[in-house]
Amino acid sequence: MSHEPYDIGPARPRLDALAKACGTELFSADSYPPGLLWAGARRCGVPHGILRGVDAAEARALPGVHAVLTREDVPGSNRQGIVHKDMPVLCGTRVRHCGDPVALVVAESRDVLRKALALIHVDIEPRQTLADMDAALAPDAPLIHEPHGSNILLAAEIHKGNAEEALAQCDVVLEETYFTPAQAHAFLETENGLARLDEDGILHLTVSTQAPFRDRFEIGHALGIEPWKIRVHSPFLGGGFGGKDGATVQCLLGLAALRLPGRTIKMWWDREESFLAGYKRHAARMHYRLGAMNDGTLRSLVCHLWYDTGAYAHLGGEIMELGMEHAAGPYRVNHMDCRGLCVYTNNPVAGAFRGFGVAQASLAFEGMMDRLADRLGRDRLDLRRQNALRRGDRNCAGVTLTSSVGLDECLRRVQGHELWTTRHAWKKDAPPFTRRGVGVAAVFNGMGYGRGLADNAIAKIELTPDGRFVIYSGVPDMGQGNASTFAQIAGEMLCQDAGRLEVIQPDTERSHPSGSASAGRTTYTFGQALIKACEMMTTKLVRRAALALMIDEPGGFTLVPGAVRHLPTGKELPLTVMGAMLPRDDRVCVAEYLMPVSRDVLDTGKDFPLGFPHLIFPFAAHLVRVEVDELTGLVRVCDYLAATDGGRVLNPQNFHQQIEGAVAQGLGFALMEGFGTENARITTPDLSTYLIPTSLDLPDTQSVAVETLEHSGPFGMKGVGEVGMNGPLPAVASALSDALGAHITRAPVTPAMILELLASRGAQA
Amino acid sequence: MSVYLPGTLNELWNLLDEPDTAVMAGGTDYLVRRRAGKSAGQICCLERITALRGLEAQGGFLEIGAATTLTDLLESGTVAARLPLLHQAVRWLGSPLVRNQATLGGNLCTASPAGDTLPALYALGAQVALLSRDANRVLYVAEFITGPGRTVLESGEILARVIIPLPDPDSVQHFEKVGRRQALAISVASLAAMLRLDGDIIRDIRLAFGSVAPTVLRCTEAESWLTGRSLSSGNLNHAADLVRAAVSPIDDVRATADYRRQVAGNLILRLKAYRP
Amino acid sequence: MIIRFCINGRDTELDVRGDERAVDTLRERLGLTGTKEGCGTGECGACAILVNGRARLSCLTLAAQLDGQDLTTIEGLGSPKTPHALQRSFAEHGAVQCGFCTPGMVVAAADLLARDPHPERETIREALSGNLCRCTGYTRILDAVHKVEKP
Secondary structure, X not given: OOOOOOOOOOOOOOOOHHHHHOOOOOOHHHOOOOOOEEEEEEEOOOOOEEEEEEEOHHHHHOOOEEEEEOHHHOOOOOEEOOOOOOEEOOOOXXXXXXXXXXEEEEEOOHHHHHHHHHOOEEEEEEOOOOOOHHHHHOOOOOOOOHHHOOOEEEEEEEEEOOHHHHHHOOOEEEEEEEEXXXXXXXXXXXXXXXXXXXXXXXXXXXXXXXXXXXXXXHHHHHHOOOHHHEEEEOOOOOOOOOOOOOOOOHHHHHHHHHHOOOOOEEEEOOHHHHHHHOOEEOEEEEEEEEEEOOOOOEEEEEEEEEEEEEOOOOOHHHHHHHHHHOOOOOXXXXXXXXXXXXXXXOOOOEOOOOXXXXXXXXXXXXXXXXXXXXXXXXXXXXHHHHHEOOOOOEOOOOOEOXXXXXXXXXXXHHHHOHHHHOHHHHHHOOOOOEEEEEEEEEEEOOOOOOOXXXXXXXXXXXXXXXXXXXXXXXXXXXXXXXXXXXXXXXXXHHOOOHHHEEEEOOEOOOOOOOOOOOOOOHHHHHHHHHHXXXXXXXXXXXXXXXXXXXXXXXXXXXXXXXXXXEOOOOOEEEHHHHHHHOOHHHOEEEXXXXXXXXXXXXXXXXOOOOOOOOOOOOEEEEEEEEEEEOOOOOEEEEEEEEEEEOEOOOOHHHHHHHHHHXXXXXXXXXXXXXXXXXXXXXXXXXXXXXXXXXXHHOOOOEEEEOOOOOOOOHHHEOOOOOHHHHOHHHHHHHHHHHHHOOOOOEOOOOHHHHHHHHHHOOOOO | OOEEOOOOHHHHHHHHOOOOEXXXXXXXXXXXXXXXXOOOOEEEEOOOOHHHOOEEEEOOEEEEEOOOEHHHHHHOHHHHXXXXXXXXXXXXXXXXXXXXXXXXXXXXXXXXOOOOOHHHHXXXXXXXXXXXXXXXXXXXXXXXXXXXXXXXXXXXXXXXXXXXXXOOOXXXXXXXXXXXXXXXOXXXXXXXXXXXXXXXXXXXXXXXXXXXXXXXXXXXXXXHHHOOXXXXXXXXXXXXXXXXXXXXXXXXXXXXXXXXXXXXHHHHHXXXXXXX | OEXXXXXXXXXXXXXXXXXXXXXXXXXXXXXXXXXXOOOOOOOOOOOEEEEOOEEEEHHXXXXXXXXOOEEEOHHHHOOOOOOXXXXXHHHHOOOOOOOOOHHHHHHXXXXXXXXXXXXXXXXXXXXXXXXXXXXXXXXXXHHHHHXXXXX
C-alpha cells in the first residue's frame, strides 16, 4: 500500500478496480436478500391502442403469486418523468408503445413470475400506429398524448443574425439531409433494483440508477409519497450511459413495495425487456443549408432538426436543445437559423444517451464541412482550423466562449500525426479488392445542465474515529471512475494516501443531493464542492490541533499523511487522535458548488424551459483510417486517433478510458448499431440482432490529451464523458467519402450501402 | 422437469423411449430456443457419452463424434492440416466461449440456413451416421438436411458421427464468412470452396454457399462451367453471375436478399488469389 | 435432483431443479454473485465460468450438467487480499470501468493462459471475442492480459 499522497496527476488504478476484477464488488443486481419476491411487468405488445381490459384472474389464482396490480392500484398521479411527467406507471386507458406496462405481477420466484405474466390477458383496441415522425406530424394523425394537444413535444428555434439573408450572399451554398437511428445503451448490467417499505413507512430502494436523489421525486410524484420518505441507494452501476437516468424500475418497484409492506421486492429486466422498455437514443433527421465564402469562411446555417422521442418525453426537449445549440459545429458562424421539432411517435421511448442530441447533429455539421472542403478544393483539416472557435468567440447560439477552447490545438495535433501525414501513401498501398480512406471530425459537447436548472452538488467529507476520511459521493459511478477521482481530489487537498480515503457510493440518507450522473458534470461539479469541503476540513483540523497542542494561533500548520503538523515546532497530532477526540458533529464538513452559467442575454432560445444555453465545452478532433472491402462492403476500422481538450487531466488513466470507451460506442453507432423498428415494432430485440462491437471489431484507439486550463473547473478540468461519442460517426463518414468519393448521409453505414455506393461510382480503381 | 446425463448409448436409448424428450449436446442453440418458449419437456444430454466424442482418421476418412466440441475440432492438428476448410468455418463460428460447448452434431441438427459448419461439410462431401437402438444409417449431409431447421432425424434416433473424406493434400480449400461483425455474428453469406488446379486450369471445383438459400447450396452450374477453365478474373466474373442466378436468399434484419445475392457472386472473385 | 461437484476447491452437494441454470445456482443458491448475467443467450460472455478448467457459459449450462465436475468461478481465481495475477493486472492496466464484464473476461483470459501462457496480443483479442464490453473499447483489457505478470 502506497504511503504517498493520493494526488492529482499520476495515472492511478481505480479504487474499485480490484474488487470488480475479483467479483466481490456488489452491483444492485447482485443483491438477493432472504425472502425476496420478484416483480415483473406485463407489457402490452401493441404500439398504439385503447386499453379495454386486463384480465388477471388466472394469474392471481396461480400459486406463488402475491399480487397482480393494474392502474386502479396505483396511488398518486400515476405519472413519472424527469421534466415532463407524461409516462404512466401502469397504463390506464391508453397504450402508446409495445413496451407500455399494463399490469405488475409480484411472485415468489422468477419461474412463477414468468408463468403468471403469460396468464394475463389484455384487450386492446388498436389505434393507428404512428411509426415515424412524418406520420405523427400529419394533420389527421391521432394524438398520442391528448392533454398535450399535439404530437409535437417541443418546437423550438435558435436564431443568430439574419441567416436567410446572409445565405443569399454566400459564394457557396450546400444542402443535405442526414439521418441517424435510435441506439440502445446495451450496458452489461440491465435495469434492476430492489424495494422495501419498512415499518416506519420509509420506502427503501437499491437501484442501478444515475439519479438517486431525483428518483425520490419521480417516485414520490408518481405514487403519491413524500419524497423524503423514500431512500435510494445507488451502488456502482454496470454501465449507464444515460439509460439509467430517469426512472426505469423505480416506480414499479415502489408500487409493489407499497402493496406488500415489509417484503423485499426485486425487479431485473432481462435483455429483451431492456430493449423493449428501456430508453434509446433519439433517431433524428437533420436538414442543412450551409453557406460559405470562396475563401472558406463559414457564414450562415439554416437547418431543421427533427428528433423522434417515441411514446414519452423523457428528456426529449432537452436533448433536442443541446443538438440545436451545437448545430453549426465548433465553428465561427455568424448567422444561424435553427428550428427543431421533438416529436412523439409510437416507437420505443427515447431518452438520455451519451452525446445527448449532439451525436446526431455531429454527422450533419461535420458532413457539411467535408462537402465544403471538397467543393472549395481545400484540405479538410485546414478548413476546420480556419473556422474553429476560439476563446472569446460567440458560438452559433450566440454564447460567448469565456471558458477554455482547445479545438485548434486538437486539430493541429491530428494534422501533425503520422496517421494523417502518411495518408496518401497508405491509401495507395491498399490490398486487392480493398479501398482505403482517412477521415477526420471536429466535435464538442456542452458540459452540465446549462441555464435554467441549477447544476449543483453538495459534498460531505468525514474524519472517522480511526483517523481516515470518508467521502460521501452524491453522484453515482457508472464506470466513469468518479469515485476514484474524488478520492484523488481529497488526497491531493488533504495530503493523505489512498489507504486513508474511502468513498461511499450515493445513498440519499447519507450523502447530499448532487444532481445526476450525466452531462459530463459529475467530476466537475461534485469535485469543486469536494475541494471546498476539504478546505473546510483542513481549516477545522488545523484549528482543533492548535487548541489541542495549546498553540495560540493556527498559522504554520499543515496536513501530512496521517497527522496534522505544526511546522515551526515540529509538533504533530495524529489523525487517529483527532478522530477519537472530536464528536461526530465536528468531524464532518459539507460544502456545495454551483456550476457557472452563461451571462450572455440572448434574444433567442426562449422555447426551451431549461438547458439553454451551455457555457463550458470540451473539444476534440478525431481521425480514423478505414478499409472497405469491395466484394462484401464490410468496413474495417484500422486506426483511430482522438485528440481531446478536457482542460487539465487529473488522472490520465481515467481520462483516456472515457475517450476509448466513447469511441467504441461511437464506432458501433457508425457501423453496426441501428436499433430497428418496423411499424413501431422492434426488429432488433436482443444481442444477436442488435450488434455492438466485439474485441475483433475495434482498433486500439490512440487517445491524446490536449491540455488547456479550465479556470472554473476543479484543478482546471472539464468533463469529457460525452464528447468522444460524437466523433466516430462523422469521422467514419469522412473516411468513407475519402475512400469512395461519395458522401454518407445515414447511419449506421451498412455493407449494402457501401456496395450501392461502389456500384453507383462505377468500377473505378 | 428432469435432466438426464446418460453415460452410454444403451442408457440413451431407454431415455429416448419416453415421450417429449429433447436431446441436447452443447446447448448453445437448444437452451436459447427453450428460453424463448420453443421447447419444453425433459432433456437428455449427450455430453457424457464418450462414444460420441473424439476424432479418428482411418482409411482416408476423418470420423468425428457428433458431440465433439468445436474447440476440440479447432485444436485438432489433423483438422488444421487436412481440413482447413472446416477449421476456418469453425474458427469464425460464434465465439470461443460458444465453441467450448457447442458441437458439430448440434450445428448439423439445428440445420440453420446460416449454420457455419454446413457449407464446409457440403463442399467436403461429408456424411452423417445416424444411430438408433436397432439401426444405423449413413447419409450425405445434403440428404440429411431437408430445409431450414429440418432434418430427416427420426424420433429415437441421434446423429452419432460425421464422416469426412480427407481431400487430396494439394487441393485448395477456401472459406469466407460474411457477417455484420467479426465474432458472434450470424452469417449473411458464406462460401466454402474446394478446388484442384493444373497450373491455372481448374481440374475440379466445389462451391458451397451458406445463408443464401433454405439450405446450403452447391452451385453446380458454376462448378461445371469453371471446370477445365482457367482461374482468371473474367471466368470468375462469369461464374459469379451463375451463382447469383442460382441462389434464393431472403430479406431479414441482417441483410437484404439483393445484398446476399450480390455478395454470393462476389465471394467467388476472391478465388483469384489462388492463381499460381 | 441431487448434484455433487467441486466449486472453488470445495466439495458441494445441492438439490437442484431440472431446468435450473448454472448461473442461477451460483448467484442465488451459493451467493457467488461474481459471475454475472448480461443476456441469458450466450451473446455477451458475462456469465463465463471454468468447468474442468475450460471456460463455458453458465447461462447456457444446466445445474444438472455440473454433477461430477470441477468448477472455478471468478471468486475462486482470487480475492482482493490474494488476487490472481490477471485480476491484479486488470486493475493496474485500467482494464476495469464499470466492471460488469470483468469477471467473464478474466475467466476467459485464464482459460487462454492455461493453454497458451505467452499469447500474442492478437491471439488474446480473438480469445476474448466472446466477451462483450461496453465501456472500454477492449484496448486496456488486451494490455492487461498481454502484460500479466508470469509466475
